[in-house]
Amino acid sequence: MRPEVQSFIADGPLPDWDASEEEIDKRVRQLEAISRPVTAEEAEALAKCFGPDDCYGVAWTLLHLIETGPGPVPSVSRPAPDAGEWQHSLWRRWGSGVDDD
Template identity: 45%
Template sequence: MIRREVSALVRLGPLPSEEDDSESDEKFKERTRLLHLIQPPVSDEEAQLLIRLFGVDNCFGLSWTLLHLVESAPSPVVTSPPAPGANQWLGMLWQRYHA
């Protein structure tokens, strides 16, 4: 079962870059609000959806919040080493699972 706040966050798409000034303040605030509404642990199914939201950078700390949510799932969501050039956050999850 996917919680409403997870679905709503996923609908907003990947986290924007810190350099991207095309996202409105309202959308960023909504994204932040939804991310903080999600209470861990997340389900494996939710984690699979949430890993699609990682952007190219830290997104003012939101990527770390997202990472910790994904890590709260019962099973590792990254099950093989990411390909060269894959999103850095997937690589970080892989490393943290195998540390």
């Protein structure tokens, strides 16, 4: 796994909307430092880095980065009905491929 991905993962899940501007900017810079495409192993690890909300759109950037991987992420599980929109999108795109909400 590349150091840029390891660095992003080491900082944990994305923060929520209450995070400081500095923290959000840091996470954006970390994502921008990861060249595309990601490997299957990297996509798998990155899929575990979503936070409680969309983090001012940063979660969508993460989702699109994961989508550059070579195929569906095997560990993606069905989100709870009250989960965020990005979680359902990841499930539809990389989990079951079917949205049965």
